[in-house]
Amino acid sequence: MNTAVKELNELVGREYKEGFVTDIEAETLPPGLDESVIRFLSGKKSEPDFILQWRLDAFRRWQEMETPDWAHVNYAPIDFQAISYYSAPKRDEDRPKSLDEVDPKLLETYNKLGIPLEEQKALAGVAVDAVFDSVSVATTFKDKLAEVGVIFCPLSEAMANHPELVREYLGSVVPPSDNFYASLNSAVFTEGSFVYVPKGVRCPMELSTYFRINALNTGQFERTLIIADEGSYVSYLEGCTAPMRDENQLHAAVVELVALKDAKIKYSTVQNWYPGDEEGRGGIYNFVTKRGACRGDNAKISWTQVETGSAITWKYPSVLLEGNHSTGEFYSVALTNNCQQADTGTKMVHIGENTSSTIISKGISAGRGQNAYRGLVKVLKGAKQARNYSQCDSLLMGDRCGAHTFPYVEVKNPTATIEHEATTSKIGEDQLFYCRQRGLSEEDAVSMIVNGFCKEVFRELPMEFAVEAQKLLGISLEGAVG
Amino acid sequence: MLKISDLKVTVDGKAILNGVDLDVGPGEVHAIMGPNGSGKSTLANVIAGRDDYEVTSGSVSFMGNDLLSMAPEDRAREGVFLAFQYPVEIPGVANIALLKEGLNAARRHRGEPELDALDFLKLVREKLKLVEMKEEFLYRSVNEGFSGGEKKRNEIFQMAILEPRLAVLDETDSGLDIDALKIVAGGVNALRSEERSVILVTHYQRLLDYIVPDRVHVLAEGRIVRSGDKQLALDLEERGYSWIDTSASTATA
Numbered sequence: 001m002n003t004a005v006k007e008l009n010e011l012v013g014r015e016y017k018e019g020f021v022t023d024i025e026a027e028t029l030p031p032g033l034d035e036s037v038i039r040f041l042s043g044k045k046s047e048p049d050f051i052l053q054w055r056l057d058a059f060r061r062w063q064e065m066e067t068p069d070w071a072h073v074n075y076a077p078i079d080f081q082a083i084s085y086y087s088a089p090k091r092d093e094d095r096p097k098s099l100d101e102v103d104p105k106l107l108e109t110y111n112k113l114g115i116p117l118e119e120q121k122a123l124a125g126v127a128v129d130a131v132f133d134s135v136s137v138a139t140t141f142k143d144k145l146a147e148v149g150v151i152f153c154p155l156s157e158a159m160a161n162h163p164e165l166v167r168e169y170l171g172s173v174v175p176p177s178d179n180f181y182a183s184l185n186s187a188v189f190t191e192g193s194f195v196y197v198p199k200g201v202r203c204p205m206e207l208s209t210y211f212r213i214n215a216l217n218t219g220q221f222e223r224t225l226i227i228a229d230e231g232s233y234v235s236y237l238e239g240c241t242a243p244m245r246d247e248n249q250l251h252a253a254v255v256e257l258v259a260l261k262d263a264k265i266k267y268s269t270v271q272n273w274y275p276g277d278e279e280g281r282g283g284i285y286n287f288v289t290k291r292g293a294c295r296g297d298n299a300k301i302s303w304t305q306v307e308t309g310s311a312i313t314w315k316y317p318s319v320l321l322e323g324n325h326s327t328g329e330f331y332s333v334a335l336t337n338n339c340q341q342a343d344t345g346t347k348m349v350h351i352g353e354n355t356s357s358t359i360i361s362k363g364i365s366a367g368r369g370q371n372a373y374r375g376l377v378k379v380l381k382g383a384k385q386a387r388n389y390s391q392c393d394s395l396l397m398g399d400r401c402g403a404h405t406f407p408y409v410e411v412k413n414p415t416a417t418i419e420h421e422a423t424t425s426k427i428g429e430d431q432l433f434y435c436r437q438r439g440l441s442e443e444d445a446v447s448m449i450v451n452g453f454c455k456e457v458f459r460e461l462p463m464e465f466a467v468e469a470q471k472l473l474g475i476s477l478e479g480a481v482g
Numbered sequence: 483m484l485k486i487s488d489l490k491v492t493v494d495g496k497a498i499l500n501g502v503d504l505d506v507g508p509g510e511v512h513a514i515m516g517p518n519g520s521g522k523s524t525l526a527n528v529i530a531g532r533d534d535y536e537v538t539s540g541s542v543s544f545m546g547n548d549l550l551s552m553a554p555e556d557r558a559r560e561g562v563f564l565a566f567q568y569p570v571e572i573p574g575v576a577n578i579a580l581l582k583e584g585l586n587a588a589r590r591h592r593g594e595p596e597l598d599a600l601d602f603l604k605l606v607r608e609k610l611k612l613v614e615m616k617e618e619f620l621y622r623s624v625n626e627g628f629s630g631g632e633k634k635r636n637e638i639f640q641m642a643i644l645e646p647r648l649a650v651l652d653e654t655d656s657g658l659d660i661d662a663l664k665i666v667a668g669g670v671n672a673l674r675s676e677e678r679s680v681i682l683v684t685h686y687q688r689l690l691d692y693i694v695p696d697r698v699h700v701l702a703e704g705r706i707v708r709s710g711d712k713q714l715a716l717d718l719e720e721r722g723y724s725w726i727d728t729s730a731s732t733a734t735a
Contacts, residue, residue, distance in 0.1 A: 429533065434570040436554040437530050437563075438584035438640065439591075448583065452574025452623065 029086040045156040058176035058186030065180045071343040072372040085188045151196040158194035173256040173293045181252040182289040189223035197232040208237040222253040228263035235266040253288045261296025273309035280339025283311025290317035294326035302329040304460040306469045308476045318347035321355035328357040331457040336369025345375035350386035359390040365401035372404040379416040386416040394424040447474035483679045489540035498524045500704035511680040516701035517723045522683045526652040530564035559591035561647030565637035572624040609642040631662040638669035650681045655689040667692030687715040
């Protein structure tokens with residue numbers, strides 16, 4: 001991992017040398033952010049003019065904003081002028097030639113997760129002629145989706161081919177002025193997915209960025225937009241249990257979901273970015289804005305997340321319950337080990353009548369990790385008979401970590417029913433000894449106890465993801481006890 | 483099977499066991515009795531390998547191996563089973579999941595193939611009958627929301643599945659009504675065999691009406707002060723521990 005850390009530091013900390021060039025062929029922009037950078041980004045993708053104007057508007061708003069400081073996390077201020085906002089995918093000659101050149105620790109983790117060799121190469125960024133058979137897999141995949149009319153493509157492609165959809169929905173859930181990082185993202189986003197599921201269509205497969213052709217590299221400022229038209233259904237998987245090779249320290253993504261009448265969106269995330277070393281050096285800052293709108297009656301949006309990576313996680317997948325009888329769900333497992341910090345939770349905003357929401361949050365803290373749940377349940381005046389159930393459980397391992405719960409409740413309608421339960425427990429020596437007395441190794445015992453704690457969340461994940469997530473927790477906690 | 487010699491143990495610097503000698507042969511059932519604080523549970527926990535106990539001298543050998551140098555899970559896989567005085571709750575972990583992991587860990591240790599789901603279920607169903615428990619018991623979280631009696635029965639059930647060579651029952655009878663006591667005793671008796679040994683740690687002779695021991699030992703102030711056959715337990719019942727304490731002090735005087 002040390003090489004990766006060094007590279008990260010070099011990238012973030014390097015001096016401005018080359019002078020600004022607007023050469024369209026440039027592979028990487030020098031660090032710095034001003035309007036010309038945004039024009040460059042927009043021009044690079046030949047975006048429609050309305051997108052450029054939208055970006056510029058966001059940028060002007062962003063310049064007047066302050067970095068938020070209310071989250072329960074600590075880090076040195078970020079110098080946004082020290083970041084490069086465009087970098088083309090690495091050329092083959094710059095990549096590792098084979099797995100022999102890849103950090104053995106990373107490979108060890110891949111092997112523990114049982115990832116096939118060819119996929120390991122792809123994840124580690126090894127230059128290969130053809131990335132196993134992802135091309136053929138992706139082609140079959142695209143054909144199947146096209147049959148039912150589902151659009152699944154990079155956002156930049158959607159801007160060119162489906163500008164009317166993008167114009168209608170982009171920023172309609174997370175407006176460009178929403179918050180500091182969302183505004184920054186609106187100004188400079190470069191990668192991301194676009195999904196549109198037509199009326200009445202049940203998307204025939206789980207959509208995963210993993211299969212999105214040409215998009216194996218996660219962007220630093222990703223922007224995802226998913227629209228489920230009336231009566232449709234889609235399940236979307238984001239991320240990967242394998243630690244991805246990544247050279248950007250700051251990630252500020254935006255995800256917007258729109259569920260129209262009777263539509264359902266299920267969005268599952270497994271986030272396992274580099275958390276930094278045991279002393280907290282390096283590691284990704286993950287400052288994400290995720291929000292969905294149930295924009296019609298009986299719409300449903302369900303967020304499930306398993307967050308084990310990143311040095312700092314700052315993330316609140318939320319649901320605006322606009323339609324009557326609409327439903328919002330948030331299932332979360334957040335794990336912090338070593339020096340990781342997480343401030344995560346959700347916002348459920350009840351606007352329509354008979355809306356209901358469920359929040360199940362499981363925080364696990366080990367090492368010197370700090371884990372905060374921050375959640376808002378807001379019931380507006382017109383939201384008659386709104387219901388919410390929240391459950392926030394924290395599990396502590398060792399005595400140097402922390403768990404914090406910040407539940408906010410704002411109710412403007414007296415017919416609402418709000419329930420909140422919270423527990424904090426410690427993995428006891430007693431539990432460990434009990435399992436070991438039955439023949440389990442200490443690591444298996446920890447893994448079993450932690451997975452038991454997270455069960456309510458894991459059962460919301462698609463089957464395969466759930467199995468991987470369980471393994472991942474075990475690996476992330478190795479050495480956390482004893 | 484188990485040979486304990488001059489075992490001395492401290493907890494937080496306080497001496498709890500002051501030189502225990504005990505020899506349990508294959509197929510034997512030994513009862514260890516004694517007043518509160520005499521060190522009975524300490525002895526059981528040291529055999530199983532719990533932390534927080536410091537062995538200051540002596541040795542424990544199990545099947546010829548130095549038990550004290552082994553990790554708790556290795557002792558378990560070698561066939562040492564402890565039925566806990568206070569079985570621990572593990573939310574979200576199904577009873578059957580813990581058992582399957584444990585059994586297969588022991589089988590791997592012995593070089594046997596793991597049981598597949600079907601064979602395991604067959605075994606489990608058979609053993610459930612022994613402790614008169616319903617199948618839904620298997621899918622509930624380990625000990626969570628179990629009554630006191632259910633927890634103890636669950637310990638015996640686990641023992642029946644794991645088929646240990648040496649079972650140490652730490653006050654498994656405490657807090658049981660007579661029906662549950664009979665079930666627990668039935669489970670232990672079903673397990674009795676030529677190759678298997680049992681140590682019963684108990685306060686009361688009541689349990690020994692149902693599980694008849696080969697030997698009875700009285701532990702007081704960290705030492706075995708009296709050993710005998712089952713008659714010793716009956717005498718104790720009648721005369722109380724004070725009778726032993728006095729004779730112990732005269733014996734060592």
